[in-house]
Amino acid sequence: MLKHSIPPSPPAGDPQSRFIEINGIRIHYRRLGTGGPLILLIHGSFLNLDSWSEVMGPLAELGTVVAFDRPGFGASDRPLPGPGRSGMALYSAEAQARLVAELIPELGFKRALLVGNSTGGTLALLTALAQPERVSGLVLIDAMVYSGYATSEVPAAVRGFMAAIKPVFSWLMGVLIDRLFAKAMRRFWYRPERLSDERIAQLKSEFMQGAWREAFFELFLATRKLALDQRLPDLRLPTLVITGEHDRAVKPEESLRLAQAIAGAKLCVIPESGHLPHEEQPTAVLAAIRDFISRLA
Known part of the structure:
Protein backbone atom coordinates (compact mmCIF):
# COMPACT_ATOMS: atom_id res chain seq x y z
CA MET A 1 0.00 0.00 0.00
CA LEU A 2 1.47 3.32 -1.05
CA LYS A 3 1.12 6.60 0.75
CA HIS A 4 0.55 9.44 -1.68
CA SER A 5 0.94 13.14 -1.19
CA ILE A 6 -1.39 15.57 -2.93
CA PRO A 7 -0.83 14.77 -6.64
CA PRO A 8 1.22 17.33 -8.58
CA SER A 9 -0.70 19.53 -10.94
CA PRO A 10 -0.75 18.28 -14.56
CA PRO A 11 0.37 20.79 -17.21
CA ALA A 12 -2.49 23.02 -18.35
CA GLY A 13 -3.40 23.14 -22.02
CA ASP A 14 -1.07 20.32 -23.12
CA PRO A 15 -2.99 17.94 -25.44
CA GLN A 16 -0.08 15.49 -25.41
CA SER A 17 -0.07 15.22 -21.60
CA ARG A 18 -1.07 11.73 -20.45
CA PHE A 19 -0.89 9.53 -17.38
CA ILE A 20 -0.26 5.83 -16.91
CA GLU A 21 -0.09 3.74 -13.73
CA ILE A 22 2.92 1.48 -13.17
CA ASN A 23 2.91 -0.59 -9.95
CA GLY A 24 0.52 1.83 -8.30
CA ILE A 25 2.55 4.91 -9.25
CA ARG A 26 0.93 7.47 -11.54
CA LEU A 32 4.51 12.14 -30.11
CA GLY A 33 4.78 10.32 -33.43
CA THR A 34 3.59 6.88 -34.55
CA GLY A 35 5.03 3.49 -35.33
CA GLY A 36 8.43 2.15 -34.43
CA PRO A 37 10.93 2.47 -33.05
CA LEU A 38 9.92 3.59 -29.56
CA ILE A 39 12.34 6.28 -28.39
CA LEU A 40 12.05 6.65 -24.61
CA LEU A 41 13.54 9.81 -23.07
CA ILE A 42 14.70 9.78 -19.42
CA HIS A 43 15.52 13.11 -17.75
CA GLY A 44 18.04 13.90 -15.04
CA SER A 45 17.58 14.98 -11.43
CA PHE A 46 15.73 18.24 -10.56
CA LEU A 47 14.36 18.32 -14.13
CA ASN A 48 11.29 16.86 -15.84
CA LEU A 49 10.16 15.77 -19.29
CA ASP A 50 10.27 19.38 -20.53
CA SER A 51 14.04 18.98 -20.65
CA TRP A 52 13.44 17.18 -23.97
CA SER A 53 11.14 19.81 -25.51
CA GLU A 54 13.64 20.93 -28.16
CA VAL A 55 14.23 17.43 -29.54
CA MET A 56 10.90 15.62 -29.12
CA GLY A 57 9.19 16.98 -32.22
CA PRO A 58 12.03 16.24 -34.64
CA LEU A 59 12.60 12.79 -33.15
CA ALA A 60 8.90 12.01 -33.66
CA GLU A 61 9.61 12.03 -37.40
CA LEU A 62 11.56 8.80 -36.83
CA GLY A 63 8.95 6.87 -34.81
CA THR A 64 7.13 7.10 -31.49
CA VAL A 65 8.77 9.36 -28.91
CA VAL A 66 7.80 9.26 -25.23
CA ALA A 67 9.24 11.46 -22.51
CA PHE A 68 8.09 10.84 -18.94
CA ASP A 69 8.49 12.37 -15.51
CA ARG A 70 10.36 10.04 -13.19
CA PRO A 71 8.64 9.32 -9.84
CA GLY A 72 9.28 12.30 -7.59
CA PHE A 73 9.60 14.78 -10.47
CA GLY A 74 7.36 16.85 -12.72
CA ALA A 75 3.70 15.86 -12.64
CA SER A 76 4.33 12.21 -11.72
CA ASP A 77 3.49 10.87 -8.27
CA ARG A 78 5.74 11.52 -5.29
CA PRO A 79 4.87 8.32 -3.42
CA LEU A 80 6.00 7.84 0.16
CA PRO A 81 6.75 4.54 1.90
CA GLY A 82 3.88 2.74 3.57
CA PRO A 83 3.19 -0.75 4.92
CA GLY A 84 4.93 -3.29 2.70
CA ARG A 85 6.60 -0.69 0.44
CA SER A 86 9.92 0.83 1.46
CA GLY A 87 11.73 3.84 0.10
CA MET A 88 14.21 1.46 -1.54
CA ALA A 89 11.35 -0.24 -3.39
CA LEU A 90 10.19 3.14 -4.67
CA TYR A 91 13.29 5.20 -5.37
CA SER A 92 16.37 2.98 -5.63
CA ALA A 93 18.11 2.96 -9.01
CA GLU A 94 17.05 -0.66 -9.46
CA ALA A 95 13.41 0.17 -8.75
CA GLN A 96 13.48 3.05 -11.23
CA ALA A 97 15.11 0.84 -13.87
CA ARG A 98 12.38 -1.78 -13.38
CA LEU A 99 9.79 0.95 -13.87
CA VAL A 100 11.44 1.94 -17.16
CA ALA A 101 11.39 -1.68 -18.34
CA GLU A 102 7.75 -2.12 -17.32
CA LEU A 103 6.72 1.12 -19.00
CA ILE A 104 7.81 -0.14 -22.44
CA PRO A 105 5.18 -2.89 -22.88
CA GLU A 106 2.54 -0.67 -21.26
CA LEU A 107 3.17 1.76 -24.12
CA GLY A 108 2.55 -1.05 -26.63
CA PHE A 109 6.13 -1.97 -27.57
CA LYS A 110 8.46 -4.89 -26.94
CA ARG A 111 11.67 -2.86 -26.96
CA ALA A 112 12.80 0.76 -26.85
CA LEU A 113 15.76 2.91 -27.70
CA LEU A 114 16.60 4.49 -24.35
CA VAL A 115 17.89 8.06 -24.36
CA GLY A 116 18.99 9.21 -20.92
CA ASN A 117 20.66 12.34 -19.61
CA SER A 118 22.69 12.56 -16.39
CA THR A 119 21.02 10.30 -13.78
CA GLY A 120 18.54 9.41 -16.52
CA GLY A 121 21.51 7.99 -18.42
CA THR A 122 22.47 5.98 -15.35
CA LEU A 123 18.97 4.50 -15.24
CA ALA A 124 18.96 3.79 -18.99
CA LEU A 125 22.25 1.89 -18.65
CA LEU A 126 21.03 -0.02 -15.60
CA THR A 127 17.81 -0.98 -17.42
CA ALA A 128 19.83 -2.29 -20.36
CA LEU A 129 22.05 -4.36 -18.09
CA ALA A 130 19.13 -5.79 -16.10
CA GLN A 131 16.67 -6.40 -18.95
CA PRO A 132 18.50 -6.21 -22.30
CA GLU A 133 15.56 -7.87 -24.06
CA ARG A 134 13.61 -4.64 -23.52
CA VAL A 135 16.26 -2.39 -25.06
CA SER A 136 17.21 -1.98 -28.73
CA GLY A 137 19.95 0.58 -28.11
CA LEU A 138 21.27 3.29 -25.81
CA VAL A 139 21.98 6.98 -26.15
CA LEU A 140 23.79 8.10 -22.99
CA ILE A 141 24.02 11.90 -22.69
CA ASP A 142 26.48 12.93 -19.96
CA ALA A 143 25.48 9.82 -18.02
CA MET A 144 26.66 9.46 -14.42
CA VAL A 145 28.63 6.20 -14.27
CA TYR A 146 32.00 6.99 -12.69
CA SER A 147 30.89 9.79 -10.39
CA GLY A 148 27.86 11.42 -8.77
CA TYR A 149 24.64 9.46 -8.48
CA ALA A 150 26.13 6.11 -9.57
CA THR A 151 28.92 6.20 -6.99
CA SER A 152 27.22 7.90 -4.03
CA GLU A 153 26.04 6.20 -0.85
CA VAL A 154 25.32 7.38 2.67
CA PRO A 155 27.14 5.16 5.23
CA ALA A 156 24.76 2.68 6.84
CA ALA A 157 25.10 4.09 10.36
CA VAL A 158 24.47 7.64 9.17
CA ARG A 159 21.61 6.48 6.96
CA GLY A 160 19.93 4.80 9.92
CA PHE A 161 20.27 7.94 12.04
CA MET A 162 18.86 10.14 9.26
CA ALA A 163 15.98 7.73 8.65
CA ALA A 164 15.09 7.77 12.35
CA ILE A 165 14.40 11.51 12.23
CA LYS A 166 13.28 11.92 8.64
CA PRO A 167 11.16 15.05 9.20
CA VAL A 168 14.18 17.01 10.42
CA PHE A 169 16.55 15.93 7.66
CA SER A 170 13.99 16.19 4.86
CA TRP A 171 13.25 19.75 6.01
CA LEU A 172 16.96 20.62 6.11
CA MET A 173 17.49 19.13 2.66
CA GLY A 174 14.54 21.13 1.37
CA VAL A 175 16.04 24.37 2.71
CA LEU A 176 19.39 23.56 1.08
CA ILE A 177 17.83 22.73 -2.30
CA ASP A 178 15.69 25.85 -2.19
CA ARG A 179 18.74 28.04 -1.65
CA LEU A 180 21.01 26.35 -4.19
CA PHE A 181 18.52 25.46 -6.93
CA ALA A 182 19.24 28.39 -9.26
CA LYS A 183 23.01 28.00 -8.88
CA ALA A 184 22.79 24.28 -9.66
CA MET A 185 20.67 24.84 -12.75
CA ARG A 186 23.06 27.45 -14.12
CA ARG A 187 26.02 25.15 -13.50
CA PHE A 188 24.44 22.64 -15.91
CA TRP A 189 24.75 25.15 -18.77
CA TYR A 190 27.90 26.21 -20.59
CA ARG A 191 26.32 29.60 -21.29
CA PRO A 192 24.22 30.12 -18.13
CA GLU A 193 23.18 33.58 -19.27
CA ARG A 194 20.94 31.84 -21.82
CA LEU A 195 18.95 30.28 -18.98
CA SER A 196 16.46 32.95 -17.96
CA ASP A 197 15.35 33.68 -14.43
CA GLU A 198 11.80 32.88 -15.55
CA ARG A 199 12.83 29.42 -16.75
CA ILE A 200 14.62 28.69 -13.49
CA ALA A 201 11.56 29.82 -11.52
CA GLN A 202 9.40 27.51 -13.65
CA LEU A 203 11.71 24.53 -13.10
CA LYS A 204 11.74 25.21 -9.38
CA SER A 205 7.95 25.40 -9.10
CA GLU A 206 7.53 22.19 -11.12
CA PHE A 207 10.01 20.37 -8.91
CA MET A 208 8.71 21.68 -5.59
CA GLN A 209 5.20 20.24 -5.73
CA GLY A 210 3.38 18.14 -3.17
CA ALA A 211 5.58 16.27 -0.69
CA TRP A 212 8.71 16.96 -2.74
CA ARG A 213 10.98 17.25 0.31
CA GLU A 214 9.92 13.89 1.70
CA ALA A 215 10.05 12.19 -1.70
CA PHE A 216 13.49 13.54 -2.60
CA PHE A 217 14.81 12.58 0.82
CA GLU A 218 13.61 9.01 0.20
CA LEU A 219 15.44 9.06 -3.14
CA PHE A 220 18.54 10.35 -1.36
CA LEU A 221 18.41 7.57 1.25
CA ALA A 222 17.89 4.94 -1.47
CA THR A 223 21.01 5.98 -3.41
CA ASP A 234 28.59 -7.46 -20.27
CA LEU A 235 26.77 -4.86 -22.38
CA ARG A 236 26.11 -6.00 -25.93
CA LEU A 237 23.83 -3.28 -27.27
CA PRO A 238 24.41 -0.51 -29.82
CA THR A 239 25.42 2.55 -27.82
CA LEU A 240 25.98 6.22 -28.54
CA VAL A 241 27.71 8.26 -25.83
CA ILE A 242 27.18 12.02 -26.04
CA THR A 243 28.98 14.62 -23.94
CA GLY A 244 28.85 18.37 -23.73
CA GLU A 245 32.32 19.74 -24.46
CA HIS A 246 32.22 21.91 -21.32
CA ASP A 247 30.24 19.68 -18.94
CA ARG A 248 31.19 20.48 -15.36
CA ALA A 249 28.90 17.91 -13.71
CA VAL A 250 30.16 14.86 -15.66
CA LYS A 251 33.57 15.61 -17.12
CA PRO A 252 33.98 14.80 -20.83
CA GLU A 253 36.83 12.47 -19.84
CA GLU A 254 34.26 10.28 -18.06
CA SER A 255 32.13 10.01 -21.18
CA LEU A 256 35.22 9.12 -23.21
CA ARG A 257 36.04 6.40 -20.68
CA LEU A 258 32.46 5.15 -20.88
CA ALA A 259 32.52 4.94 -24.68
CA GLN A 260 35.82 3.05 -24.56
CA ALA A 261 34.44 0.57 -22.01
CA ILE A 262 31.36 -0.41 -24.06
CA ALA A 263 32.07 -2.66 -27.02
CA GLY A 264 31.39 -0.85 -30.30
CA ALA A 265 30.17 2.36 -28.65
CA LYS A 266 30.50 5.66 -30.49
CA LEU A 267 31.40 8.96 -28.79
CA CYS A 268 30.02 12.33 -29.88
CA VAL A 269 31.28 15.59 -28.34
CA ILE A 270 28.86 18.51 -28.63
CA PRO A 271 30.64 21.90 -28.81
CA GLU A 272 29.44 24.97 -26.93
CA SER A 273 27.43 22.97 -24.40
CA GLY A 274 27.51 21.78 -20.82
CA HIS A 275 25.63 19.06 -18.96
CA LEU A 276 22.43 19.46 -21.00
CA PRO A 277 23.53 19.51 -24.66
CA HIS A 278 20.03 18.51 -25.82
CA GLU A 279 18.83 21.82 -24.36
CA GLU A 280 21.78 24.04 -25.30
CA GLN A 281 22.63 22.54 -28.71
CA PRO A 282 19.57 20.50 -29.77
CA THR A 283 20.40 20.60 -33.49
CA ALA A 284 23.78 18.92 -32.98
CA VAL A 285 22.32 16.34 -30.61
CA LEU A 286 19.51 15.56 -33.04
CA ALA A 287 21.99 15.04 -35.87
CA ALA A 288 23.96 12.56 -33.76
CA ILE A 289 20.86 10.63 -32.70
CA ARG A 290 19.43 10.55 -36.23
CA ASP A 291 22.70 9.15 -37.56
CA PHE A 292 22.77 6.54 -34.77
CA ILE A 293 19.17 5.45 -35.47
CA SER A 294 19.84 5.22 -39.21
CA ARG A 295 22.74 2.88 -38.48
CA LEU A 296 20.51 0.77 -36.24
CA ALA A 297 17.93 0.50 -39.01
Missing part, protein backbone atom coordinates in the same frame (compact mmCIF):
# COMPACT_ATOMS: atom_id res chain seq x y z
CA ILE A 27 3.43 8.45 -14.24
CA HIS A 28 3.01 11.57 -16.34
CA TYR A 29 4.27 11.35 -19.92
CA ARG A 30 4.12 13.03 -23.31
CA ARG A 31 3.84 11.01 -26.54
CA ARG A 224 23.66 3.23 -3.50
CA LYS A 225 26.99 2.61 -5.20
CA LEU A 226 26.04 0.78 -8.41
CA ALA A 227 29.48 -0.40 -9.60
CA LEU A 228 28.30 -0.03 -13.18
CA ASP A 229 31.86 0.19 -14.48
CA GLN A 230 32.39 -3.46 -13.51
CA ARG A 231 29.36 -4.53 -15.55
CA LEU A 232 30.05 -2.62 -18.75
CA PRO A 233 31.89 -5.54 -20.44
